Amino acid sequence: MTLHSSSVPSLGAFLFDYLYKEKNIHHAFGIPGDFALSTFRWLEQSHIELITMTHEPSVGFAADSYARVNGLGLACVTYCVGGLNMINSVACAYAEKSPVIVLSGGPSVNDRRNDPLLHHKVKTFDTQRRIYEEVTCANTVLLDAKTAVSEIMRVVETVQAECRPGYIEIPYDIVDLPVIMPAYIPQVIAPESDVEALNDFIKEVTDTINTAKQPVIIADIELQRHGLTDKVLEIATKFNIPIAATLLSKSIISETHPLYIGVYSGGLSEAATQQYVEESDCVLMLGTFITDVFLGQYTAHLDRKKSIVVTTEKATIGLHAYNNIRFDDFLDSLRNAPICRKEPFINPCPAIDITPLMPAEYDDPINAEDFFKILSLHIGADCTVVCDTGDSLLGAIGLRTSKHKNFLSDAYYLSMGFAVPAAIGALAGNKTGRVFAIVGDGAFQMTGMELSTAVKYKMAPIVLILNNDGYGTQRHIIDGQFNVITMWDYTKVTDVIRSGFSARATTKKQLQDALVKATYSNEIAVIEVVIPRDSCSPSLRKMGEQLGKLRRNEEKHE
């Protein structure tokens, strides 16, 4: 068999060449299966480096994380048993606007005739596509080589334009066929702004900012996803307006920038950040997802009348909205608007003073707050921090990283098990600097063994397992035996994967020593950080209390 027998490329050759050359995808994450093997063969022969993992939920998280770092991610799996096992991770990417392309193997056109019972099939041959329709912005099944190229381009272009996942199902027999280049290349063109509306809106925003005493920008995740962060940073710098991030957009600008005032998340924020934002008479929410997490589970005190919200989907000021305004047009116009530069401001929440550990504290147990303080002493300028759900995330609110785009977490969708596989994705996408994964014990038990993949590809993440003996976040909401998990010996994980070093830290000095060893070595590090069972960050305690009130239905029953 000669796969390159003709000058017309096969579908497989075209697909991966297109993704590599046109779309800058240099890594793919996947697990093969029989319906996908012919596609995997083409992938292996392409310029794209294939990273095969152990379990599909991890494949999705790794591709998502790579997309956050690189701009576009690629996950390759087999039909149903692979693709359906990744739905949750792709749902996470959808919810948080991460552009991941899912390639799935599939039965051949001929296989699908008369609807026989072929292994991996659920209800119909269309089941997987229908399910993916619920978690993607575009989808296709390449049943015809003649239209395959334009279908691929349609999905990939839509994924890029909307920053949401897309789904391409590839019947195993079509991937070797020669492709036909379409006469018409599909393009996704965003509609133009309503110029009159834009001008009116800009005028109103300009007046509001000019009369405001304490304007503030909340720079959220859409800016990063759509490549608009630099425009906002320019606006902020030009007019001297401070910037807050959200949990979802944390590190959108360097956290040591003089205008940066920290992460806003309602009552979960650091006190000075919350106070500055909530006392502002003009809150510019740019690209903001107004989620319950952003609102600190409804502990936020933001006055709608003093808010301006502009995203890819809407433009509002106070209680009224303007239609048909493109986000990028708005930012371009705002940059050139006649806004007076604000007075120099004194940053109420500058980058945290880093105090080295004192000998008197050496033997202290490590509470959740101390953990992040000690960690911050060891995060270098080029490091990336990936946080899982729970105190791994909420405790990190006060952590300041020094580069931008070096903090990753699923801070809205909040699926446990994100951090370790996402660290693999980040390591692939960002070859310089160490990657720290911070993960609770419960979340580590979900996907932590994915460290196996780091061994295979000679990656060296530093994994910090915050072991507080069970589902700590949930204990604050409703407690029961269901929050108890088996106590693993996490230091033995490196024995199983036969690589890396491990340590257990129960005192601050032990944590410091382990971090020093980890950062000076170039191998995988697994550090179990023993956190007292009742210790948690103030943010987590507040969130737990708020959610507890809701989930225990106390208002109704007491």
Place this chain on the structure above:
Amino acid sequence: MTLHSSSVPSLGAFLFDYLYKEKNIHHAFGIPGDFALSTFRWLEQSHIELITMTHEPSVGFAADSYARVNGLGLACVTYCVGGLNMINSVACAYAEKSPVIVLSGGPSVNDRRNDPLLHHKVKTFDTQRRIYEEVTCANTVLLDAKTAVSEIMRVVETVQAECRPGYIEIPYDIVDLPVIMPAYIPQVIAPESDVEALNDFIKEVTDTINTAKQPVIIADIELQRHGLTDKVLEIATKFNIPIAATLLSKSIISETHPLYIGVYSGGLSEAATQQYVEESDCVLMLGTFITDVFLGQYTAHLDRKKSIVVTTEKATIGLHAYNNIRFDDFLDSLRNAPICRKEPFINPCPAIDITPLMPAEYDDPINAEDFFKILSLHIGADCTVVCDTGDSLLGAIGLRTSKHKNFLSDAYYLSMGFAVPAAIGALAGNKTGRVFAIVGDGAFQMTGMELSTAVKYKMAPIVLILNNDGYGTQRHIIDGQFNVITMWDYTKVTDVIRSGFSARATTKKQLQDALVKATYSNEIAVIEVVIPRDSCSPSLRKMGEQLGKLRRNEEKHE
């Protein structure tokens, strides 16, 4: 807060009482999350024993396996991050007709107003229900306490009638409300048979069997799921007709029964079984899924004109079909039909002679075939065998267990990672006897750490990891670097979970010693069985060759 403040039960109290008392569900499998915590609290207070696991894909497999053993399974998860992470396992249960009830927490009715961005939400609040619609036979979101009871009953009754999974989403605030018992209890009544058609069909079947020289019954999975196995066994015994099982229904009757001739799966079968079935002039396929696995990837030689197929969905003889015939009515009528008892037959494939290991073989490496021969020496009468996909399954074709309903595998859907979590489900459903999980190295890396749950609930599965250094099945189809996995030290897994004993067997004697130790102890055993890289069962080799021809598209390209 008093949860039992009134004589009218709350929804939570009613639900679990109903499932325990009316539906014989004594165990539930789950992982809590904030939207589900109020439901978990009711579950923990009920008579049902809750088994909390580490990762949702495992929860689904455990509940599925419990359903196969017990008749009905229960999985409890949280909204989206839990439920969507279990879709693949529920799809497996759908494909293989395993009646699993999925309970998911969800946002409150009030939360859903104005469609805000609440954590865990994907596209809309209905996303998870819509996705579950693709893998269940009935679904509901309990938005109204007044209709909740009848909705629950409708879903559960449908699950039982169709032997497919069902989905019930429980907003967190509704579970504490008092229920209203409906005046009308929904019942799922199957339509009655067309009596004239049934009589004609029975007459034709009777004539065919009476004139046949070598009739054979293929007793497949629907018989077991719908509780019809005993009727078929009675028919077979009364008329002296031999019975073959399929990979999916293996152990549907005791594999030591004198009429039992082994597993039929086309060219993957043992030679004598294949020959007997394919030479038959009347093959009665009862409850059979005519899948590509059943057909041995199209290596089967079955003459449609000599086949009678009766399932819950159809009734055909030769090339024509009868409509509106209930499967149970057919079996009842067949039992009383004027069929002449067949001559005594000599079983061409009796239970395998068990030959003890000879000292001369002690130091031999363990090839895939030998493994199953040695294993069969150690499987007691009350043991259960759970097989994962690959040679763990195909190699087990020749393995004879002695009890019925003690072989479990996902032999049609073929999702890797089934065996270890399914062993947990089987141990919960069947307290007597040891449970052996046979799993490949690739599949173990997916879900094997679920052994953690066995520690928590003091279960003692014996896990046999067939380590052939990568994705062995796929190497036979298309090979590449993508079939390589990290070589774990599987014997260290027991160190991580801090329980059980482990062994590595590279020779036959070491395997025997490890099996003796495992069966005489009462703790978790993890035995790594080192299989030479190029060794596989004849069935796997045949299947790999067949699939390889298809997947490499050789017909078209060579």
